[in-house]
Amino acid sequence: MANHVEIKLLHSIDNHMDELSELLIQVVEDGASIGFIPPVNHEEAEHYWGNVLEPGVILFVATINDVIVGTVQLQLCMKLNGSHRAKVAKLMTHPNYRRNGIGRALMQTVDERAKQEGRSLLVLDTREGDPSDLLYTSVGYIQAGRIPNYAKSASGELDATIYYYKSTE
Numbered sequence: 162m163a164n165h166v167e168i169k170l171l172h173s174i175d176n177h178m179d180e181l182s183e184l185l186i187q188v189v190e191d192g193a194s195i196g197f198i199p200p201v202n203h204e205e206a207e208h209y210w211g212n213v214l215e216p217g218v219i220l221f222v223a224t225i226n227d228v229i230v231g232t233v234q235l236q237l238c239m240k241l242n243g244s245h246r247a248k249v250a251k252l253m254t255h256p257n258y259r260r261n262g263i264g265r266a267l268m269q270t271v272d273e274r275a276k277q278e279g280r281s282l283l284v285l286d287t288r289e290g291d292p293s294d295l296l297y298t299s300v301g302y303i304q305a306g307r308i309p310n311y312a313k314s315a316s317g318e319l320d321a322t323i324y325y326y327k328s329t330e
Contacts, residue, residue, distance in 0.1 A: 164225040166263055168270045171220045174210050180229040181222075182206035184255055191256040194288035198315050219278075221270050223254070223263045230258040233267040235274055246282040247275050252293065264293070268300045272329060281330050288312055289321040302327045 174181060185206045189197045197205070214220060217239045223231035231254040237247045249271050254263045275283055287293045289307060298304070302325035310319035 166230070166261070166266055167224050168266055169222050169224060171214075171222055174214060174220075177222070177229060178207055178210055181210045181232065184229055184232065184253055185209065187255055187257075188253045192315075193253065194291065194312050194314070194320065195251050195253065198313065219274055221267055221274075223267055225258070230255045231263040231267055233271055235271045235278075235280075237278060237280065245280060246284065247278065247280040249283055249285040252285075259292075264296050265300060268296065272300070272327075276329050281328060283327045283329060284324065285326075286322045286324045289323050294323065297325050300327075 171177065182203055183206075185195075185197070186201050186203065189195065189201045190199050192199075197209075213234065217237040219235040219237070221233050221235075222229045231252075233252045234250040235247050236250050238244065249268070252264055252267060254267075272283070283302075284305075285297065285302065287297065288311075305324045305326050307321050307323050309321045311322035312320050314320050
């Protein structure tokens, strides 16, 4: 990649609301199954981002030339019996920047932070057949199971989701 990707930890959304909202809109419009159905308007996107940073959520962004081109969340389980695990959520790479290692860099950052947080088990899910399936298996995630008819697509069809896990030990 001609431009250097930098991964940053965000402690506040405030100065990044427009960029993050636009990223969410573009990713959903391009077909990502991340809990939204297109079209997503700016107000919906802002509402989502305004509620992301709660206790236990660690938000990373990928930037190129100080422009946000990707993001991922590490959601620490706050239950006493789950203090060893975390969920990887909402991995997004702007459609114009895909296939440049951004998703992989974000996933590696999440793995490193999970270890720092003492989390030995990571879990995530994704729609069956999405390109992210290949990324997750290539960075060491193991398929745990498949749930049919899990998420509704823009066309109204019901798609299966695949659950993955990874040990950070």
